[in-house]
Amino acid sequence: MTSESALEARHLTVRASDAFALQDVDVMFRRGQFSVILGPNGAGKSTLLKALLGLAKPARGEVRLLGRRLVDVRRQERARLLAYLAQGEALPEEMRVRDLVSLGLGAGGWLWGLVPLQGESTDDESSVTRAMERTDVLRFATRRVSELSGGERQRVALARAIVAEPAFVLLDEPTNHLDLSASLDLVRYLRCEVAGELGAVLVTHDFSLASSADHVVVLKDGRVLASGLPERVLTPRVVKEAFGVNVEILRRGERLLVVPTEA
Numbered sequence: 474m475t476s477e478s479a480l481e482a483r484h485l486t487v488r489a490s491d492a493f494a495l496q497d498v499d500v501m502f503r504r505g506q507f508s509v510i511l512g513p514n515g516a517g518k519s520t521l522l523k524a525l526l527g528l529a530k531p532a533r534g535e536v537r538l539l540g541r542r543l544v545d546v547r548r549q550e551r552a553r554l555l556a557y558l559a560q561g562e563a564l565p566e567e568m569r570v571r572d573l574v575s576l577g578l579g580a581g582g583w584l585w586g587l588v589p590l591q592g593e594s595t596d597d598e599s600s601v602t603r604a605m606e607r608t609d610v611l612r613f614a615t616r617r618v619s620e621l622s623g624g625e626r627q628r629v630a631l632a633r634a635i636v637a638e639p640a641f642v643l644l645d646e647p648t649n650h651l652d653l654s655a656s657l658d659l660v661r662y663l664r665c666e667v668a669g670e671l672g673a674v675l676v677t678h679d680f681s682l683a684s685s686a687d688h689v690v691v692l693k694d695g696r697v698l699a700s701g702l703p704e705r706v707l708t709p710r711v712v713k714e715a716f717g718v719n720v721e722i723l724r725r726g727e728r729l730l731v732v733p734t735e736a
């Protein structure tokens with residue numbers, strides 16, 4: 474697969490006040506893959522997502538989207554191609570689920586919520602219904618956001634993110650505050666989307682989630698410490714270097730379990 478179907482950072486350096494949040498980062502995320510970014514607090518994970526969206530300006534290097542320089546992709550097109558679920562994003566409590574999902578068809582991405590649709594076309598209506606079916610929130614269509622559980626809210630946020638069929642969806646710790654079952658549900662729906670053309674890039678602290686990914690990137694102090702298949706990246710050496718913790722890696726079928734060997 475070439476960079477024509479990828480979202481990539483090349484020699485990306487981003488400043489955060491007087492220090493560097495990212496330094497010389499080279500990563501490539503592909504469509505049809507479930508990618509995970511891991512790393513300790515302050516490693517630069519959220520900054521990398523923001524830079525990939527064009528929300529954090531590079532001091533050096535560049536971001537490329539589907540083979541083009543991100544700076545050459547117009548804002549409206551960027552918003553259509555890249556969807557974003559920000560960390561701890563508040564959803565409008567009084568809005569009904571169907572209306573909220575429809576907003577994803579508007580300006581998209583970071584313009585979400587600002588531009589409600591002026592009357593939906595039949596195509597739009599069926600896209601909204603399809604996105605709600607795919608994330609299993611259709612039965613909540615007429616409920617208000619305030620009447621949903623945390624897991625249901627995240628699935629509604631995912632429906633809004635995928636409704637316009639973006640090339641990539643970038644999610645910043647989407648399973649935070651979700652119980653095990655809700656978290657597995659969210660990942661399951663995301664995986665179904667990835668089986669199509671979507672590329673998912675997810676920031677997480679969850680090793681179990683990382684072990685099920687197609688591609689893992691570990692950041693430390695704003696740099697890429699390791700990148701590749703989970704079995705190559707999730708090693709005692711990398712985990713020790715990134716998190717300063719001694720671990721054992723156990724294999725259970727397809728999955729890797731990262732178990733600390735110290736109290």
Ligand SMILES: Nc1ncnc2c1ncn2[C@@H]1O[C@H](COP(=O)(O)OP(=O)(O)OP(=O)(O)O)[C@@H](O)[C@H]1O
Nearest residue numbers: 489490493494512513514515516517518519520521
């Ligand atoms: N707006 C900002 N102004 C100054 N420094 C910032 C800003 N945003 C991020 N930083 C710094 O950049 C570094 C990377 O932050 P970032 O939020 O990307 O880390 P992270 O890996 O997502 O962390 P966490 O796991 O804690 O969410 C940190 O040292 C942080 O303090």
